[in-house]
Amino acid sequence: MADRALRGMRLGTQSMESASGAELADRREAIYDCPAGHVRSMPFSVEAEIPAIWECHCGATALLRDGGRPDDHPMRHIRTPWDMLLERRTIEDLEILLEERLQLLRASRLAS
Numbered sequence: 660m661a662d663r664a665l666r667g668m669r670l671g672t673q674s675m676e677s678a679s680g681a682e683l684a685d686r687r688e689a690i691y692d693c694p695a696g697h698v699r700s701m702p703f704s705v706e707a708e709i710p711a712i713w714e715c716h717c718g719a720t721a722l723l724r725d726g727g728r729p730d731d732h733p734m735r736h737i738r739t740p741w742d743m744l745l746e747r748r749t750i751e752d753l754e755i756l757l758e759e760r761l762q763l764l765r766a767s768r769l770a771s
Contacts, residue, residue: 689713691721 685705692698693715703709711728715721722728744753 690724691715692724693717693719693721695719697721 686702687705689701689703689709690698691713695717697715697717699713699715699721701713709723711723711726713721
């Protein structure tokens with residue numbers, strides 16, 4: 660088995676292709692200004708849509724230097740399972756169902 664092992668190469672860590680003949684995509688720089696004074700320069704493809712905001716390494720939201728301020732969209736309320744349940748039933752209905760289930764549970768424990 661050892662005579663069939665590949666030698667002199669780390670499998671999976673290096674590519675056998677060379678970079679010769681490869682053309683890089685056209686790029687443009689987008690500069691973001693952080694409220695803390697940091698400046699970030701990010702390369703983007705010419706074809707890519709450049710986002711108006713970018714998260715800075717300090718955690719603040721940096722704005723595109725030559726871009727407009729992004730629209731503040733109101734946050735949409737996320738419906739939880741509880742909200743969906745309240746759309747189908749009232750609190751009084753839920754209390755009745757809870758009491759019925761508790762009676763069944765107590766009855767099954769007494770039978771055991």
